[in-house]
Amino acid sequence: MLLSLISFYSYCQSAKNQKALDEKVQAFLKENKSKWRDLNVPYEDGQVLHDLIVKNKYKSALEIGTSTGHSAIWIAWALSKTGGKLITIEIDEGRHKEALDNLREVGLSEYVDAQLADAHTLVKNLKGPFDFVFSDADKGWYTQYFKDLQQKLSVGGCFTAHNVNNNFSGINEFMEYVRSQRNFETTILGSRGEGISVSYKKSE
Numbered sequence: 001m002l003l004s005l006i007s008f009y010s011y012c013q014s015a016k017n018q019k020a021l022d023e024k025v026q027a028f029l030k031e032n033k034s035k036w037r038d039l040n041v042p043y044e045d046g047q048v049l050h051d052l053i054v055k056n057k058y059k060s061a062l063e064i065g066t067s068t069g070h071s072a073i074w075i076a077w078a079l080s081k082t083g084g085k086l087i088t089i090e091i092d093e094g095r096h097k098e099a100l101d102n103l104r105e106v107g108l109s110e111y112v113d114a115q116l117a118d119a120h121t122l123v124k125n126l127k128g129p130f131d132f133v134f135s136d137a138d139k140g141w142y143t144q145y146f147k148d149l150q151q152k153l154s155v156g157g158c159f160t161a162h163n164v165n166n167n168f169s170g171i172n173e174f175m176e177y178v179r180s181q182r183n184f185e186t187t188i189l190g191s192r193g194e195g196i197s198v199s200y201k202k203s204e
Helices: 002-031 043-056 070-082 093-106 119-125 139-149 171-180
Strands: 060-064 085-090 112-116 130-135 153-162 184-189 196-201
Touching (some): 002 070, 043 130, 043 196, 060 119, 070 093, 085 093, 085 119, 093 112, 171 196
Parallel strands (some): 060 085, 060 130, 085 112, 130 153
Antiparallel strands (some): 153 196
């Protein structure tokens, strides 16, 4: 009986804490909705990333290209609900520091391991496995990022990439490559102007 009461109390406290965090994050995102610049995703694309993680109950996430933290906040917020954690990589020290400040302000720092590093090198050395990857760094390296991670991605997980509706150098090559992988199924979601490719891994 005592154990049941303790368990119920812990559950209620956890739900209360999550509700408070949700309210804080929602207020922050809405307040800053039109203020994000410097290579950040638009609000609606952040919502897509959040919903993918929550829907699929992903717990081990990697982001390539933190910028100042808009997408990282959406991803980390989702992971606070699934019990997961995000590794996010940014090469620019100024953007990295601003992202840390934003994550701290919104109360999500404990869900994020923010790395100041060159993703070209670091991604190859990460052990994984990951069940969610978001690539929003140098578009010409998207294909290489995918190649470096496709074996480290869990079956059922997905590799997502931003700006696939734009005519940036490297995007067509990337989309051709991911669509050629028979063990992945790729669709495009998010804003029409930018777009997020979502490649689900169906098998090894």
